[in-house]
Amino acid sequence: MSSSDLQAPTSTTIATASAAAARKKPFALRQIIDHVVLIAGSLFMLVPVLMAFFTSSHTDVTVHTNGLQMTFGGHLAENYYEAMLVPGGFTKTVDGMRMLMNSFILGIGFSVGKIIISMLAAYAIVYFQFRFATLAFWAIFTTLLLPLEVRILPSYEIVQGMGLVNTYTGLIVPLIASATGTFFFRQFFKSVPNELIEAARIDGAGPVKFFIDILVPLSKTMIAAIFIIMFVFGWNQYLWPTIMTTDESFFTLVRGIKQILNVFIGAQIPEYGQAMALAIVAMVPPVLVVVIFQSWFVKGLVESDK
Amino acid sequence: MIKSQFKSPLFPYLLLLPQLSIVVIFFYWPAAEAIRSSFYLEDPFGFSSTFVGLDNFRDMVSRSDYVATAEFTIIFSVIVTFFSLAIALLLAVTADRVLRGASTYKTLLMWVYAIAPPVAALIGIMMFDTLVGPIAGFFQALGWNYQLGTNRFDTAFAMIVISIWKQVPVNFIFFLSGLQGIPKSVQEAAAIDCASSTRRFWTITFPLLAPTGFFLLIINITYSLFDTFGIIDVVLKGEPGNNPVTLVYKVFLDGFRGNDLGGSSAQSVILMILVLILTVFQFRLIERRVHYN
Numbered sequence: 001m002s003s004s005d006l007q008a009p010t011s012t013t014i015a016t017a018s019a020a021a022a023r024k025k026p027f028a029l030r031q032i033i034d035h036v037v038l039i040a041g042s043l044f045m046l047v048p049v050l051m052a053f054f055t056s057s058h059t060d061v062t063v064h065t066n067g068l069q070m071t072f073g074g075h076l077a078e079n080y081y082e083a084m085l086v087p088g089g090f091t092k093t094v095d096g097m098r099m100l101m102n103s104f105i106l107g108i109g110f111s112v113g114k115i116i117i118s119m120l121a122a123y124a125i126v127y128f129q130f131r132f133a134t135l136a137f138w139a140i141f142t143t144l145l146l147p148l149e150v151r152i153l154p155s156y157e158i159v160q161g162m163g164l165v166n167t168y169t170g171l172i173v174p175l176i177a178s179a180t181g182t183f184f185f186r187q188f189f190k191s192v193p194n195e196l197i198e199a200a201r202i203d204g205a206g207p208v209k210f211f212i213d214i215l216v217p218l219s220k221t222m223i224a225a226i227f228i229i230m231f232v233f234g235w236n237q238y239l240w241p242t243i244m245t246t247d248e249s250f251f252t253l254v255r256g257i258k259q260i261l262n263v264f265i266g267a268q269i270p271e272y273g274q275a276m277a278l279a280i281v282a283m284v285p286p287v288l289v290v291v292i293f294q295s296w297f298v299k300g301l302v303e304s305d306k
Numbered sequence: 307m308i309k310s311q312f313k314s315p316l317f318p319y320l321l322l323l324p325q326l327s328i329v330v331i332f333f334y335w336p337a338a339e340a341i342r343s344s345f346y347l348e349d350p351f352g353f354s355s356t357f358v359g360l361d362n363f364r365d366m367v368s369r370s371d372y373v374a375t376a377e378f379t380i381i382f383s384v385i386v387t388f389f390s391l392a393i394a395l396l397l398a399v400t401a402d403r404v405l406r407g408a409s410t411y412k413t414l415l416m417w418v419y420a421i422a423p424p425v426a427a428l429i430g431i432m433m434f435d436t437l438v439g440p441i442a443g444f445f446q447a448l449g450w451n452y453q454l455g456t457n458r459f460d461t462a463f464a465m466i467v468i469s470i471w472k473q474v475p476v477n478f479i480f481f482l483s484g485l486q487g488i489p490k491s492v493q494e495a496a497a498i499d500c501a502s503s504t505r506r507f508w509t510i511t512f513p514l515l516a517p518t519g520f521f522l523l524i525i526n527i528t529y530s531l532f533d534t535f536g537i538i539d540v541v542l543k544g545e546p547g548n549n550p551v552t553l554v555y556k557v558f559l560d561g562f563r564g565n566d567l568g569g570s571s572a573q574s575v576i577l578m579i580l581v582l583i584l585t586v587f588q589f590r591l592i593e594r595r596v597h598y599n
Contacts, residue, residue, distance in 0.1 A: 030503075034400045035407075041397045042414035045475070049421075051440070052429045067438040117324045124321035129311045136322050143333045145585045149532045149554050150577040153561040153570055154339035155332060177332035182325060207312045236422035238536035243562065254536075257424045261543045272438070279428050286420035291413060298416075301476075302483045 049283070056080070056276035063272040079273035084281065094248045096256075096278060103235055103252040103282070109172045110234030111227050118181030119219070123211055125182075126189040127197070143179045148240060156243050166247040175240055181226060184303065188222050189215070225300030228293050232286040253282035337578070344571035355568075362572035372573075378550040382462070383530040386469045390526060391519070393470070394477030399507065401478075402485040412482065419475040423533060427540035430468035434460075455542075461549040465541050469534045476529075477522055484518035485511070517591065524588040528581070553577060 084096035164170025561570030
């Protein structure tokens with residue numbers, strides 16, 4: 001703030017008082033505008049998804065002749081039953097339940113694997129003195145530089161060469177090869193007070209005991225926050241599952257979207273209802289996790305991207 | 307502050323072993339392989355490859371479809387980044403100001419973060435569908451003969467709108483937490499000094515949000531370059547035809563469909579260099595952000 005702003009307190013006080021008086025009426029208007037902006041924003045986010053939901057309660061013929069729907073039709077159970085429990089339709093051999101299960105395996109497997117591996121690595125980096133510590137640090141953190149998309153073809157060939165196509169290992173493990181989790185835990189461990197490790201040492205606790213009895217309980221909130229972020233990230237993976245799984249029994253819901261499109265092309269009347277039902281099922285678990293654990297999620301997101 | 311540390315000859319290596327082995331096998335090896343094969347020309351059956359130096363790169367930049375793709379990628383990234391940041395900033399500033407219903411608005415404006423890009427795109431192509439989509443219907447009623455999938459411009463329009471829709475929540479979360487990080491005392495001082503709330507925003511709030519904004523700028527460029535893959539693939543229904551694609555999508559197309567390993571790798575290497583530059587910027591900004599805090 002410049003010094004000129006502070007020179008004439010009396011004139012500014014008067015100006016504020018008169019401005020406040022003048023603003024009395026537009027103030028209410030301003031609040032109304034604020035709410036209009038926020039409601040418009042919320043509708044922008046909400047309406048497409050609501051429309052997908054309502055459309056999933058109508059028959060394909062209704063949608064085909066009248067367009068997407070914004071009212072509730074009577075065929076909700078039918079569409080969801082077909083999409084979730086009857087193999088065929090978009091995929092030939094698996095039903096939606098199988099894809100739902102695969103999505104959970106990918107989401108949970110990815111997040112748990114990543115948390116364990118990155119906590120161990122971050123523990124070594126922050127709490128140990130060893131030769132090559134700097135080298136290990138850079139070797140891990142360089143992975144933040146390149147997203148999977150730019151090395152997708154060689155990654156596929158390597159994983160294929162290991163015979164891991166159409167396996168859960170091939171689906172999950174290569175996705176863990178990035179240091180976001182390690183970076184996050186390293187930041188957190190560095191903020192843990194030094195006195196704790198001193199006290200643990202005086203009490204004769206070794207590195208394993210210190211980790212399990214002190215550091216892990218202390219990291220509970222952090223673990224929860226990163227679990228939410230990673231679960232959503234893993235659940236929503238598309239490119240890697242698309243090239244890694246050709247066997248339908250390994251399809252996730254998000255991977256299954258591609259199958260929906262393949263059936264849509266050249267269909268007389270596309271199965272709109274089932275497609276929208278699968279889209280809704282594919283978004284419900286990650287959306288619920290984010291909404292229910294909103295404060296942890298926001299904390300995890302804002303902290304981890306620092 | 308230097309941490310008290312344990313000393314143990316083997317234990318830290320044991321702790322690092324899982325992470326390091328995954329990183330070496332699934333990161334360094336493929337990255338090195340991408341760089342290596344960008345200098346080689348592989349015959350179509352994959353039996354042999356010849357060292358061709360920079361030929362793949364020369365080929366790439368001289369091909370008109372690569373140049374067109376690069377141009378589209380730039381336009382796409384600029385529009386998506388600009389609008390998703392601008393809309394999110396407007397919403398965050400407003401949500402930070404209202405007293406009633408603030409937490410409800412916050413939830414309503416951020417939950418779309420959890421929706422996968424291809425799922426968002428599936429709903430998007432329904433909304434923009436020439437036959438059943440209400441948005442396409444609206445445009446047609448206005449006299450714009452909107453044709454998703456057959457008209458280049460119309461397809462690009464849908465890709466851009468869906469990409470913005472998917473990215474607004476992330477930016478909103480970061481802007482809002484940035485706004486809430488501005489100390490109350492600063493805001494009150496500003497309110498006393500400056501009656502016009504518009505001026506207050508541009509002279510006080512906006513500069514204080516700048517570090518968050520720069521950081522988000524990099525995040526958004528990275529998003530429009532890479533994370534929009536799922537959106538583009540679904541909007542194109544896997545068949546680009548005459549429609550525009552981004553550089554990352556072209557790497558995928560040439561590598562997996564065209565079987566042009568060398569050309570695809572050369573494109574990957576160019577993208578790697580681009581990401582490296584962006585990340586170096588990002589790290590420098592992070593340092594600045596830490597200083598501000």
